[in-house]
Amino acid sequence: MDNIKVGDNLELHCYKHNGKINSISDKLTVIDIQDEFIVCGDFKTTITESDGSSHKTKEPAIVFFYKDRWFNILAQLKKQGLFYYCNIATPYLIDEKVIKYIDYDLDLRVFPDGGFKILDKNEYNYHKKIMHYSDEIDEIVKSELSSLIEMKKNSVGPFNKKLIEEYYEKYKEITGI
Numbered sequence: 001m002d003n004i005k006v007g008d009n010l011e012l013h014c015y016k017h018n019g020k021i022n023s024i025s026d027k028l029t030v031i032d033i034q035d036e037f038i039v040c041g042d043f044k045t046t047i048t049e050s051d052g053s054s055h056k057t058k059e060p061a062i063v064f065f066y067k068d069r070w071f072n073i074l075a076q077l078k079k080q081g082l083f084y085y086c087n088i089a090t091p092y093l094i095d096e097k098v099i100k101y102i103d104y105d106l107d108l109r110v111f112p113d114g115g116f117k118i119l120d121k122n123e124y125n126y127h128k129k130i131m132h133y134s135d136e137i138d139e140i141v142k143s144e145l146s147s148l149i150e151m152k153k154n155s156v157g158p159f160n161k162k163l164i165e166e167y168y169e170k171y172k173e174i175t176g177i
Helices: 121-130 135-153 161-175
Strands: 009-015 021-033 035-043 046-050 054-056 061-066 071-078 081-089 100-112 117-121
Touching: 021 161, 035 161, 061 161, 071 135, 071 161, 081 135, 100 121, 100 135, 117 135
Parallel strands: 009 100
Antiparallel strands: 009 021, 021 035, 021 046, 035 061, 046 054, 061 071, 071 081, 081 100, 100 117
């Protein structure tokens, strides 16, 4: 896996289906490497959008990137509680210390009370039309969104709060924050 090891800092490049860069995050720290996924942490990371604007993240986050799943999951440790922002996206690949994936617009937002909301349906439908998403991609995106919701409902993987707390402690140990 491009000789990535725990403690390495990676950039993150998010693309759209047409190959254009959507956003770049300057620093994610690898905190775990498993066969099916990698886990990274970030805090005060600079995110540069495609229009050139940038901002820093305000709270620590633990991020899961999957090798064979069409989503990634960002657990945000906010003062108000644990929030999740889940991107429907291609499985990741790592190229010269850069995590890369294609974002497919649909997002799942999960709130501390367990409620959730599907975001950006209109954006997905618009991009599906203008970027000519295939029927196969459309089926994968919808199926993976359903799988993600089931994971959330069953508190599986990243949706297990104890797991996020453990990874956050490991992130703090590695980075010294």
